Amino acid sequence: MIRTGAGFAAALAAGAAAVLALTAGCATTAPAADVGAGSGSGRTLEVAAAENFWGSIAAQLGGSHVVETSIIDSPAADPHDYEPTPADARAVAFARVFIQNGIGYDSAWAPKLVAANPNSGRTVLTVGDLLGLKPGDNPHQWYVKASVYKVIDAITAAYQQADPADSAYFAARRSSFELTALAPYNRLISDIRARYAGTPIGASESIAAGLAGTLGLNLITPQTFLRAVSQGNDPTAADKSLIDRQITQKAIKVYIYNSQNATPDVAAQIAQAKAAGIPVTAITETLTPAGETFQQWQVSQLEELANALARATGR
Structure with a gap:
């Protein structure tokens, strides 16, 4: 059950204020620390995930070309009734890519963060929509290998769309993630x-x-x-x-x-x-x-x- 107290309202307000302070450029990118991509854009993408299981994948697929923030990053937090903080709202406000689970899992609060923090340059990936699932279906798709791979492909495509100059870099990260990191x-x-x-x-x-x-x-x-x-x-x-x-x-x-x-x-x-x-x-x-x-x-x-x-x- 979602709590709709003052904390949630403050988070939404803080995030909205953060968006108003942004320009189109700095809202989505920052100087890249890694120049190993050769002729790439030299930019890093701000990325946020509602839960850390998707966030870990997003961070690894992005490598040094993304900065990832997971909102649910503590075993003590319940994704079903989580109450976002102002820091969460800011993370969503600045994100070029935001990943939420959907399927009724984080649907009580994650879409509200997105709506309260508009950003025309942001891509929102909702796992349930990617998989053709709806509230009432099993939301725990990170335990389904086929679903995990569809999310991997969607995140990679979102990165390539957000930063076409680094498309080859993200493709290489995706290949390495599958062949090496996911091998065990x-x-x-x-x-x-x-x-x-x-x-x-x-x-x-x-x-x-x-x-x-x-x-x-x-x-x-x-x-x-x-x-x-x-x-x-x-x-x-x-x-x-x-x-x-x-x-x-x-x-x-x-x-x-x-x-x-x-x-x-x-x-x-x-x-x-x-x-x-x-x-x-x-x-x-x-x-x-x-x-x-x-x-x-x-x-x-x-x-x-x-x-x-x-x-x-x-x-």
């Missing part, structure tokens, strides 16, 4: 799919659904339960009873939970799974710990999940 991530996904595809698993919420699909795992937890926990609603007694049976009968091999949203119902399921000898592994909603790259975060979680699957199946 891609390899783990392929290995887990090859070894454990079809393995039944349980989960605490819909954040795990995209991951399960990417890995070919069979997530048998009721979708209504996953959605309820993700949205902060009470799950039904029928769903909880079904999950209890899945755990006690060991119908699932591994239980995955979001450690940033361990509700009493989820805590009870974790305890029950451990008591039944079912491996339990955690994932997080936002990039954790702060400071890691997207791929470091994902690889660490994939490795833990692979170990849990190996313990559960003996493979």
Whole structure:
């Protein structure tokens, strides 16, 4: 639930004031520290992301030719009901490219920051729109490999449009990111799919659904339960009873939970799974710990999940 107190209003007002102070040139670019791009523009792009998982990707794709700011950059911040600060408003005001998730995830506050801080030179990338998704669909698309790659392509295209003189630089960054930085991530996904595809698993919420699909795992937890926990609603007694049976009968091999949203119902399921000898592994909603790259975060979680699957199946 979005909070609409004085803090949010002050943030919007501060951002709007920042925009009025800008000229067309300095609103979107600054002198580039890196001149390694040869005949490039010699400019850096201000880039902002609503969440740090997209921000990490944006920063790496831009290299020394962008300065990136992530608004949600703390594990303690809840992207669903975040209240922006004046600094957030300024980041959006100056951004040449702004990336928001959409799909109902940050939709209560991120579009308001954009609207309150007009900038005709800014490109706004909404992940849900890029993927053809709408509120009510699973917003956690950073756990879906195919979606991640579509966002990568969209960010690269936005950079090239904003700074055509450095188009080759951004293309090279995109290629290197896929072939080098994402290599361990891609390899783990392929290995887990090859070894454990079809393995039944349980989960605490819909954040795990995209991951399960990417890995070919069979997530048998009721979708209504996953959605309820993700949205902060009470799950039904029928769903909880079904999950209890899945755990006690060991119908699932591994239980995955979001450690940033361990509700009493989820805590009870974790305890029950451990008591039944079912491996339990955690994932997080936002990039954790702060400071890691997207791929470091994902690889660490994939490795833990692979170990849990190996313990559960003996493979």
